[in-house]
Amino acid sequence: MSIIKYAAVIGGGVIGAGWVSRLIENGVDVAIYDPAEDAMEKVEAVLKNSRYAYGKLISAPRAKEGSISFKDSIAAAVPGAELIIESVPERLDIKQSVYAEIEQSADTDAIIASSTSGIMPSDLQAKMSNPERLLVAHPFNPVYLLPLVELVGGKSTSMDTINRAREIYTSVGMHPLHVKKEIEAFIADRLLEAIWRESLWLVKDGIATTQDVDDAVRFGFGLRYAQMGVFDTYRVAGGEAGMRHFMAQFGPCLKWPWTRLMDVPEFTDELVDLIAGQSDEQSGHMTIREMERIRDDNLIAILHGLKGNDWGAGQALGKYESHLLEAANDD
Ligand SMILES: NC(=O)c1ccc[n+]([C@@H]2O[C@H](COP(=O)([O-])OP(=O)(O)OC[C@H]3O[C@@H](n4cnc5c(N)ncnc54)[C@H](O)[C@@H]3O)[C@@H](O)[C@H]2O)c1
Structure with a gap:
């Protein structure tokens, strides 16, 4: 069961929806922002699979499912979130502009975790005002079933951020693997x-x-x-x-x-x-x-x-x- 209560997921595609599944399964309330018109339908389709999968997989008392709310902006989604997961398309410019918006409204101690498959965290955090709280937390599809998450810090990421992230991902049933040096595409x-x-x-x-x-x-x-x-x-x-x-x-x-x-x-x-x-x-x-x-x-x-x-x-x-x-x- 999760050690956090509230998270925001920015980008509700294949990976974002997978994160939503894993988080709500562990009792976390999740706010989602995705500008696509069919975002809600797509997330629901993944949730249908994940609820079925967890029902078969888990043979222990499961947490009370967290809530989901779709928001119409990043500014509406991130306040109060302890963890903010970015799962938008794999383009540095899009990701950096998303972080700029997140930083305007996020709590100062929120962790910002990118799902990127290969972009260096130092590049992701290059334009941030509080870059120490960004890390890469690279999951594998389907995020709701595969436990591995690669944690990668950039030049400015603090060890506190890595350690806190490690605790959070472990609490939702994952196996965090800290990549010792930053490298494109990780391990x-x-x-x-x-x-x-x-x-x-x-x-x-x-x-x-x-x-x-x-x-x-x-x-x-x-x-x-x-x-x-x-x-x-x-x-x-x-x-x-x-x-x-x-x-x-x-x-x-x-x-x-x-x-x-x-x-x-x-x-x-x-x-x-x-x-x-x-x-x-x-x-x-x-x-x-x-x-x-x-x-x-x-x-x-x-x-x-x-x-x-x-x-x-x-x-x-x-x-x-x-x-x-x-x-x-x-x-
Ligand atoms: N697909 C995989 O197997 C996989 C595995 C691990 C990591 N990743 C990484 O996860 C990230 C997301 O990949 P995906 O496969 O879910 O892509 P996807 O295309 O399925 O989803 C991306 C979503 O982001 C939304 N989006 C676009 N611009 C946005 C914005 N400005 N703000 C909020 N949402 C926005 C889109 O509407 C879309 O729903 C990428 O960085 C990718 O490299 C993908």
Whole structure:
């Protein structure tokens, strides 16, 4: 259950709505500002999925759901908010103008958290009058189910801001990961970018279809990644001799031409048609809403499995449920 009571979410798209879901699930009252005419409908659609998902995922007494109010300006949304989450489009100029408006009306001790996927926090905070309270808190879609949030401070971000943010995100069931040095795209998106680039080449060069690439991940190493990540997986692969042996064995092949990672395929119409066409053939028989439900059901099953083993993301879920139980017993 959250340690804060009131938050503002600026931008109610895929990510903003995901944040709203996670916050209200933890009893936080949320004010939303999004200028799009269909913003309320879009947020409601995400909430429909998240309420269903939490009902299946959580086996502890859940908090009383927080309230939602749509506001017609940033100035109306942010006063009184302890946490202000910015989830507007990925453009520095838009984000900076949003912070300028936020600073005019926000409480002085409010934390301002950007959901940016890769912009450096030092650039985001460059024009702010109180830049020490801005940090990046980079979530993963669906925000209401995946516990990881990367916390990244810029040159002016205070350690107080990072520490307070860490406490807040932990209290809503997340796993905050503090990125030790500022870098574009942080940790996870750097790794994802490598896989995405290589996948595009494999399809472009006719080596695999989009379905083949997806199968190569989901029937094999994707299952390993979900529970041990990169380094522990390879440690185990090295056998009793461990990591040193693994590195000695496979290190040299990094210099072989096993990758095209340094090249970027040109995004010609032909490539876009090829990828989009294959993707339609692969999954065009399902609506995105249907795919979201399948994704969420599978994520819930994986999280439950990992919780049973007290491991990784399942361990975070188990701890969160223990807190919910304690809070219910205290009432
Ligand atoms: N989609 C992802 O998987 C993902 C994951 C992690 C982080 N992010 C980051 O989250 C942020 C939002 O991405 P998204 O995928 O939700 O985009 P989106 O296009 O779904 O949503 C953006 C929303 O912002 C609104 N908006 C535009 N200008 C605004 C303004 N001035 N004030 C308030 N709202 C405004 C739009 O109407 C829209 O609803 C981006 O910085 C993105 O990089 C995205």
